[in-house]
Amino acid sequence: MPEKDLQTSIEYLKGVGAARAELLAGELGVRTFGDLLQYLPFRYVDRTAFHRVADIVSDVSAVQLKGTLSRVQEMGAGKKQRLTAVFEDESGSIELVWFKGVKWIKPKLHYGKTYVCYGKPSRFNGRWNIPHPELEDEDEVKKRNLPRIQPVYSTTEKLSSRGLNSNGIARLVRELLPQVKGLVPDPLPESFLKKLRFPSKDDALHYLHFPEDLQQVERHRNRLKLEELLMLQLLLLIRKRQTTVELPGVRFEAVGDLFMQFYEKYLPFELTSAQKRVMREIRGDVNTGRHMNRLVQGDVGSGKTIVAMLCALLAIDNGYQAAVMAPTEILATQHFESFSSMLNKLPVNVRLLTGSTKTKERNEIHEMLDSGELHILIGTHALIEPKVKFQNLGLAVIDEQHRFGVAQRARLWKKSKVAPHILVMTATPIPRTLAMTLYGDLDVSTIDELPPGRKEVKTVHRFDNARLKVFRFLKDEIAKGRQVYVVYPLIEESQVMDYKDLMDGYESITRAFPMPEYRVSIVHGRMKPEDKEIEMRQFSTGKTQILVATTVIEVGVNVPNASVMVIESAERFGLSQLHQLRGRVGRGAEQSYCILMTGDELSKEAVVRLETMCRTNDGFEIAEVDLDLRGAGDISGTQQSGQMQFQYADLNEDGELLKTARHLANELLDADPDLNMPENRPLARALERLQKNRPDWSLVS
Ligand code: ADP
Ligand code: MG
Numbered sequence: 001m002p003e004k005d006l007q008t009s010i011e012y013l014k015g016v017g018a019a020r021a022e023l024l025a026g027e028l029g030v031r032t033f034g035d036l037l038q039y040l041p042f043r044y045v046d047r048t049a050f051h052r053v054a055d056i057v058s059d060v061s062a063v064q065l066k067g068t069l070s071r072v073q074e075m076g077a078g079k080k081q082r083l084t085a086v087f088e089d090e091s092g093s094i095e096l097v098w099f100k101g102v103k104w105i106k107p108k109l110h111y112g113k114t115y116v117c118y119g120k121p122s123r124f125n126g127r128w129n130i131p132h133p134e135l136e137d138e139d140e141v142k143k144r145n146l147p148r149i150q151p152v153y154s155t156t157e158k159l160s161s162r163g164l165n166s167n168g169i170a171r172l173v174r175e176l177l178p179q180v181k182g183l184v185p186d187p188l189p190e191s192f193l194k195k196l197r198f199p200s201k202d203d204a205l206h207y208l209h210f211p212e213d214l215q216q217v218e219r220h221r222n223r224l225k226l227e228e229l230l231m232l233q234l235l236l237l238i239r240k241r242q243t244t245v246e247l248p249g250v251r252f253e254a255v256g257d258l259f260m261q262f263y264e265k266y267l268p269f270e271l272t273s274a275q276k277r278v279m280r281e282i283r284g285d286v287n288t289g290r291h292m293n294r295l296v297q298g299d300v301g302s303g304k305t306i307v308a309m310l311c312a313l314l315a316i317d318n319g320y321q322a323a324v325m326a327p328t329e330i331l332a333t334q335h336f337e338s339f340s341s342m343l344n345k346l347p348v349n350v351r352l353l354t355g356s357t358k359t360k361e362r363n364e365i366h367e368m369l370d371s372g373e374l375h376i377l378i379g380t381h382a383l384i385e386p387k388v389k390f391q392n393l394g395l396a397v398i399d400e401q402h403r404f405g406v407a408q409r410a411r412l413w414k415k416s417k418v419a420p421h422i423l424v425m426t427a428t429p430i431p432r433t434l435a436m437t438l439y440g441d442l443d444v445s446t447i448d449e450l451p452p453g454r455k456e457v458k459t460v461h462r463f464d465n466a467r468l469k470v471f472r473f474l475k476d477e478i479a480k481g482r483q484v485y486v487v488y489p490l491i492e493e494s495q496v497m498d499y500k501d502l503m504d505g506y507e508s509i510t511r512a513f514p515m516p517e518y519r520v521s522i523v524h525g526r527m528k529p530e531d532k533e534i535e536m537r538q539f540s541t542g543k544t545q546i547l548v549a550t551t552v553i554e555v556g557v558n559v560p561n562a563s564v565m566v567i568e569s570a571e572r573f574g575l576s577q578l579h580q581l582r583g584r585v586g587r588g589a590e591q592s593y594c595i596l597m598t599g600d601e602l603s604k605e606a607v608v609r610l611e612t613m614c615r616t617n618d619g620f621e622i623a624e625v626d627l628d629l630r631g632a633g634d635i636s637g638t639q640q641s642g643q644m645q646f647q648y649a650d651l652n653e654d655g656e657l658l659k660t661a662r663h664l665a666n667e668l669l670d671a672d673p674d675l676n677m678p679e680n681r682p683l684a685r686a687l688e689r690l691q692k693n694r695p696d697w698s699l700v701s
Contacts, residue, residue: 005183006034014175020162027156033180036173038647040208041151041166044217045118048148054091056121056128063130065089065117066138072109074102085109087117087130094121095129114138147210173209181206187686188227189679192664198223222657225649229661231690234675234683237665240293240442241673249291250394250418255283256317258346259310266345267306274449275303281445282311285421286395292421297428298447299619300583301454304425307447308397309339311423316348316375320394323420324378327400329354329529330536334558335399336378353379353388356529393420400426427583428576428623448620456617457586459594461570461610470595471512474564478518478545482563482590487581489572490525490550498550499526505568506548519544551577560588570596570613571606575626578613586617605629627651 010032011021024030030039051063067089074083083098083106096117098105119133153169164172184202186193193200197219199207204223211217271279278296285292298304312322324339326332336352343350351365351374368374372391377383424442462470474484486509488502506522513520521535521544539547540559547562565585570578578596585592596610612625649657668680675684 006032006037006180008033010036013172013179015172020164023159023162023164027159033176034184036176037180037184037205039153039169039173040205040221040648041153041170043152044211044214045150045152046148046214047150052091053087053089053094056094062118062120065094066114067117068114069096069109069111072106072111074106084129087115087133095127096133096135097129097131099131109135116141149211149214151209151211170209177206177209185682187683188230189683191679192668196226198226201227221648225646225654225657226661226664228646228649229654229658230665231687233658233662233665234668234687235691237662237669238687241669249286249289249421250318250320251289252283252286252314252318252320252394252421254317255314258317258348259313262313262343262346263310266342268342269451271306272303272447272449272451274298274447275307278307278445278447279310281443282307282423283314285443286311286314291419292423293442294422294445295424295426295442296445296447297426299450300427300580301450301587302427302447303451304399304427304447305335305338308399308423308425309342311395311397311421312339312376313348315395315421318394320392320420321369321372321374321390322376322395322397323383323390323393324376324397324399325383326378326380329356329380330532330557331399332378332380333533338558339376339378348375349373350376350378353377353382354529355380355382357382392418394418395423396420397423397425400428427580427619453589454586455589455591457565457582457592457594459582459596459614459617461596461598461614464597464599467597470566470597473593473595474546474566475513477564477593478513481561483539483542483544483559483561484546484564484566485562485581485584486546486548486566486568488548488550488568499524501569502548502550509546509548513546518546520546520548523547523549525550551581557584558587559584561590563588563590563592565592565594566597567594568597569599570610571598571602573609575609575612575622575629578609579619579622582613582617 009021010016010024010030011018013033013036016024021031024036028039030036045062045064047064049064050066053065053067056063065087067087069085069087070093071086072083073085074081076082081099081102083102085096086093087096096119114137116136116138117130117133118135119130121128121130151166151170151173153166153173155165155169159165159168182202184200184205186201188198188201192198198204199220201223204220207220208217208224211220278298282292282294282296285294296304296307308324312324315322324332324335326335332352332354336350339350349368351368353362353365357365357379365374365377366387366389369377369388369390377388377390382388477484486505488498488505490498490502502522502524506520510520519538521539523532523535527535535544535547536557538544539562540557542561562585565582567573567578567581573581582594585594594613596613598606598610602610608625608629612622616622651658668675668683671677672680675681675687
């Protein structure tokens with residue numbers, strides 16, 4: 001009954017008992033033998049290496065010294081009481097200092113003895129000292145025969161006060177290891193471990209508590225990380241394979257008339273080489289009979305729309321219909337307008353369906369869809385209502401996918417007898433490692449090049465007290481015929497305050513930019529869709545010069561003449577949101593600007609965000625910083641990943657291992673798609689357990 005032994009309550013480990021067991025559970029979540037076995041040191045101290053006092057020149061984490069004591073002194077009294085001693089080796093001397101426990105430490109300090117001193121140097125009044133060092137008689141150290149490499153466990157104050165500091169935990173682990181040797185089941189097949197020269201899970205866990213050689217630590221740790229990453233990749237790939245098998249793709253074999261005509265006569269510009277490459281990748285999917293499930297990521301303004309449109313033409317050329325779904329009415333309308341105007345010379349029927357489409361028109365659309373007369377339907381969530389049925393949907397394009405849940409995507413799939421190809425477009429660039437994890441069941445294409453002639457948006461950070469200067473700048477730009485966005489944050493929980501800020505801001509802007517010289521539009525989420533529409537149109541047709549808005553304009557809005565983006569309370573926005581907002585300008589030929597307004601009090605993170613924005617326009621670089629700042633689980637647009645936490649792996653660091661895991665997962669599934677072979681069964685069982693415990697993982701996509 002090996003499993004049972006790992007499940008044994010930690011209370012029964014020698015040296016623990018009921019009280020400490022409760023503490024271990026409460027403070028560290030360690031409840032069983034197995035938990036403690038998995039509670040690995042976060043670093044190690046190489047006890048074979050000694051530093052020299054003279055070499056302490058900067059903030060090192062900790063040093064081990066060997067030497068003698070002199071000048072032991074007790075100073076002060078009460079709370080100010082402290083004990084100092086001078087520690088000396090052949091290279092120099094450093095002060096040791098204790099603020100607590102003076103009474104029982106002092107008698108242990110002897111002149112002339114050789115001590116091993118271990119601690120973290122710190123700088124005080126321009127000199128180095130070591131507060132509260134561990135000090136041990138060298139002879140004692142030798143006698144105790146300590147491991148050369150000492151594990152350091154993270155612990156808490158409460159635990160330390162009950163004897164469970166790092167060393168205390170190490171003692172428990174030393175007690176534990178012989179009792180659990182060989183008990184940890186290994187989900188990874190043996191052949192696999194051999195090939196990679198990886199230790200078994202049991203060996204890895206044991207080794208990492210008391211390694212003999214620091215060089216070997218990484219290999220053992222990678223063993224544990226790889227298992228985690230492999231499991232996730234397997235889940236994703238199994239899912240992907242299932243959908244591919246269950247849903248044979250419709251085939252767009254021909255590059256037909258419409259596509260060719262449009263490409264040769266009406267395409268208003270030459271495609272960038274990145275756009276061409278992505279088109280080739282898509283063609284490679286859709287003409288094979290494979291079901292396409294592809295994510296196209298490209299920075300704001302990189303030209304994703306035209307890619308979607310060309311795909312739609314491919315679908316129509318092959319006798320299928322296409323749907324384009326956008327997250328907001330404004331965006332859907334804009335897509336509708338650009339599709340209609342680009343395709344107006346071709347016999348292609350395009351319609352718009354949103355929440356505000358009138359019943360009569362809606363019915364007309366339903367009929368035309370059903371008869372196949374309608375080629376392209378563009379819209380919002382209205383597209384996934386059950387009443388909307390296509391005759392022959394071959395392609396579903398989803399723009400700005402993070403606004404759509406997985407379930408909503410699934411509903412689109414079911415709109416037609418055959419499952420349509422899915423093209424998901426996102427302007428929230430995702431670092432590659434993350435994309436592989438989050439979108440394991442999607443193939444990823446990247447438009448990593450902007451159309452030619454774009455000027456970088458100049459970005460600056462200004463404090464609120466510079467507002468008048470900023471206003472003057474806006475007036476200059478408006479005088480040149482440009483338009484300006486002013487965006488206010490709107491965070492769900494504090495809506496009332498945010499609306500007040502927005503309305504106050506609007507008022508002060510109308511005062512600073514009075515009629516009739518200036519005209520100001522306002523758009524926010526509490527307005528009726530019709531009113532929003534009117535205000536937006538006023539701005540997009542140039543009748544108003546300033547658009548005051550909440551983040552409803554974050555996604556997709558395209559007004560090339562707008563050249564300034566002012567973001568109020570910029571410290572409250574996340575990086576990817578700031579980048580999205582900035583993407584609203586810089587769409588025309590003019591130099592554009594983004595002005596980040598903030599108050600004086602800024603958190604460290606906010607400063608990094610603002611600096612990053614001012615430094616770069618590169619969405620991928622920004623995404624990397626975002627990943628660093630927030631960790632993988634929190635990146636905007638990846639809410640599904642919220643619970644995706646690894647025990648050992650770290651997506652920020654383990655990109656290479658992740659690639660290996662993906663590769664291995666594919667190999668495994670190629671050889672044994674259902675993981676039915678005897679040597680793969682433990683793996684299959686581990687996956688089942690994982691799916692049961694982390695249902696969210698199976699939904700990631
Ligand atoms: P996004 O990727 O943010 O959705 P859009 O598709 O809206 O970007 O494109 C942004 C602008 O760039 C549009 O005005 C579009 O017409 C233009 N555009 C797209 N591709 C090219 C290209 N290859 N050359 C020049 N302009 C382009
Ligand atoms: Mg777009």
